[in-house]
Amino acid sequence: SQQGEEDPQALSIQEGENATMNCSYKTSINNLQWYRQNSGRGLVHLILIRSNEREKHSGRLRVTLDTSKKSSSLLITASRAADTASYFCATVKTNNNDMRFGAGTRLTVKP
């Protein structure tokens, strides 16, 4: 069963705009990771944020984590058509014995 819930399920924006995706989860976690997947292919790791961290940046990506609300957000700034993909959050439980993925957000960036 899935741990996280992402919203929105689908997001369509214009190139240059920012995209924000949210992820909520249920149990205590060791870390939360965001992945991108293009058209049913392999996943690409974007960012890993640990439970004692609140924010991380990587290029145009910004991830926040609020463990009190059991939620995380992924912000993609100045989006490009190449950012079109599905984005998944994945949580690793506190005892590191399980990784759970959310259902994903399908992002479409129109040129």
Added chain:
Amino acid sequence: KAGVTQTPRYLIKTRGQQVTLSCSPISGHRSVSWYQQTPGQGLQFLFEYFSETQRNKGNFPGRFSGRQFSNSRSEMNVSTLELGDSALYLCASSLGGLSTEAFFGQGTRLTVV
């Protein structure tokens, strides 16, 4: 540096048969984990191997099994295939396991007819 390699890329099997999928991790990575992706259930964790030992296991029936060899290559086996086993099977390798950055292969698309 070569990425994670999964073979075969596509597979068609009949109900009741068994199948073995292979995953070669990135050189130096000791952890290999397996995932099943379906439209209905999404991405689900199957199991993780580290240094030839199954370290973690998801909630799948015993028909799903795996192993890891001394060179860190891993195989996943599904016995007595069911139509619902049709899915994209992904493997990922990492240095330290589930709490470290994982690198995914392109997956094996299994169709059970």
